[in-house]
Amino acid sequence: MKPRTAVPILLGLLVLAFLASLAFGELRLSFGQVIGALAGRGDDIARTVVRDFRLPRALVGMAAGAALGASGVVMQAFFRNPLASPGLLGVSSGGALGAVAVLALAPATGFAAATLWALPVASILGAFGATGAVLMLAQRGAGTERLLLSGVALNALLGAGTSFLLTTTAGHFEVNAQILFWLMGGLESRSWEHVWMGVPTILVTCLLLLPLGRAMDLLSLGEQSAQSLGVDVRRLRRQLIVLSTILTALATAVGGIIGFVGLVVPHILRIAFGPDHRRLLPYSMLGGAAFLLACDLVTRTFPLGLRLGVVTSLIGGPFFLWLLRRPR
Amino acid sequence: MTIALHASGLSVPGRLEAVSLDLGPGELVAMVGPNGAGKSTLIQALAGLLPAHGTVQWNGQALSHIPMAERGRLLAWVGQEAHFEFAFPVREVVAQGRYAWGDDCSGVAEAMTELDLTFLADRPATRLSGGERHRVGLARALATQAPIQLWDEPVAQLDVRHALEVMRLARRLADQGGIVVVSLHDLRAAYRFDRVLVLDRGRLVGNGPPHEVLTAGLIRQVFRVEATFVESLVPELPGD
Known part of the structure; x- marks a missing residue:
């Protein structure tokens, strides 16, 4: 396809997914009502539903999707491997461990009320801690392969920590369910706090990334x-690692673990x-923003309690297998 | 500014030991040595792509004082292995040679013609043969129009005609006042260069005009083969 057509197509899909995610849900609204509500017209209920519930959810979803898409592109260029993904250096699993630790400790410390902020903050700390550890472990020369293997090792280690916390909380059903929900990603009950937490930084980071394309x-x-x-390769690699870590960490902090977006979206495009x-x-x-919003719509439309991370992986997994089988 | 490539006491632990050399404008230089002698290491160290002890100067300037973009305009390096993981069209890979010049695309078409790649211009670089990939790498280096060109085994995978064309190109770039260093295994081809560098176990054991350096004695000592100087089949480009 001609690159000229890309922006209209992707922008069109994004606007469509955005309007749909404002219109669909328990209260079905028409696109006209949605636009009216956005502009401050229409009835109170529609306005509240659109502006206080669905709009922050859609904004967080778009930002997380854009962040994961961009981060995937960066990791693939960095590792010169089209199969690299944002979580390769332990960012997501570090973020997961941070968040799960907060959730697991919450009942013990009476922390629950603070989890609105504590969760994302712990997740961001975990994510940066993990990347920092990988960079330190791989230091000497920090060759690509060494970095990759350190990431694999750390991912296993952090995953083990998360599993441990998950089993120790097995007695507390509510905590356990919360952890599981978080590990499978999701955008429900995202509020304007989450928007302010993630969206501006993701936007700025994306803008900083754009000039590095060449x-x-x-x-x-x-x-x-x-x-x-x-090319000043050392400097470029440092910039790419920092920016992609910020993107993945924030996406994870506001949306939980959402797999495959960073792999699938850059690939298709x-x-x-x-x-x-x-x-x-x-x-x-x-594309990442549109894809994540569409997946979120699927989770809302199917009444099976499908989680966002499950939907992205249900679409991403088969696609990945198809890629592996495709003659190169 | 005079074109010059200078190294003194250049060492990489376990791979290269205290190599010093001085190359000047117009020199076509062959680098030979057995596998593992340190040819690629020396070429990378000269290109500033490898941390090494000792000093490297390009055109009289210490490498550490030359800004990155300026380096891209002064010296081009072509690696021994050419892998392209992403499906950039050949034309765009060659055009990357103009990165340090603000991507102005000047000389890209000529570089492709020179390496016989014009008919492959739109082919994704992931769908090329080994020899074609090498020619793409060479075309990209040529597009930089850098006066110092370091090519690591550029002809190892090329058919005889393309190999001769690459050698002719190297000669022409040197005649235009550049420095061209080519590593290779063909001692007969090396014999036609202006200067030959012989590496053996990380040391520079020969440096000078071929007839002085490539003696039967040195060849026996370094390569452990007997060399005799006789008439033999010499393929050449027509009209040369």
Whole structure:
């Protein structure tokens, strides 16, 4: 497909998903009512539902989707591997452990009331702690392979910690359910607090990422060749790690663990519009936002209690398998 | 500014030991040595792609004082292995050679013509043969228009005609006042260069004109083969 068509298509999908996620739910509204409510017209109930409940949820979903899409592109260029994903360096599993620790300790410390802020903050701390640990462990030279393997090891370690906390809280059904819900991602009852927590920083980080696209093109075809062509590879790698960690950490903090978005979205867009990172980055932000909103709509429409992370993986898993089988 | 490549006491622990050399404008330099002698390591150290002890100077300037973008304009490096993980079209890979020049695309088409890649311009780089990938790497280096070119085994995977064309290109770049260093295994080809560097177990054991350096004695000592100087089949480009 022509790159020219990408922005209209992706923007169209995003607007559609956005309006749909404001319109669908227990109270079914028409697009006209939604737009009216956004503009401050219409009846009180519609206004409250749209502006206090669905709008923050949609904004958080869009931001998390854009963050994961962009972070996936960054990791894939960084590791020169189209199968790399945002969680590769332990960011998500570190965030998970942080959040689960808060949830597990909440009943013991009477902490529950504070979890609105404590949860995301602990998640962000866990995420940065994990990435910091990977970078430190892999330090000397910090070769790509070493970084990757350190990430794999740390992911296993953090996952074990999360599982441990999950089993120790098995007696507290409510806590246990909360943890499970969080581990499977979700956007329900996201409030304006969550919007302020995540959206502005994600937006700024995405904007900071955009000018790095050209250098990422060169990096994605080889570290040494990129450096010999004039890219400051050490600096670029540092910037990419920091920015993608911020994005993944914040997405995890406001939405829980949401898998496969960062893998699937850049992949589809690369196949459709080519690997040029100056375009792939913004496309993946738009595409990630639209994809996550659409998945969130699925969780709301099917009455099975499907979790967001389950839906993204249900779509992402088969796609991943198809990618592996596809002749390259 | 005079084109010059200088190294003194260049060492990489376990791979390269105190290599010093001085190359000047117009020199076409062959680098030979057995597997594991340190050819690639020396080329990468000269290109500033590898942390090494000792000093490297390009055009009389210490490498650490040359800004990254300026490095991309002064020296081009082509690695021994060329892998492209993402499906950039050949034309765009070659155009990456203009990164340090603000992506101005000047000379990209010429570089592709030079390496016989014009007919592959729209082919994704992931769907090329080994030899074609090497030519793409060389075209990208050529597009930089850098006066110092370091090519690590550029012809190992090329067919005889493309190999001869690459050698002719190297000669022309040197004749235009550049420095071209080419590592290779073909001692007969090395014999036609201006200068030969012989590496053995990380040390520079030969540095000078081929007829002085590539003697039967040195070849026996370094490569453990007997060399005789006789008439033999020499393929050449027509009209050369």
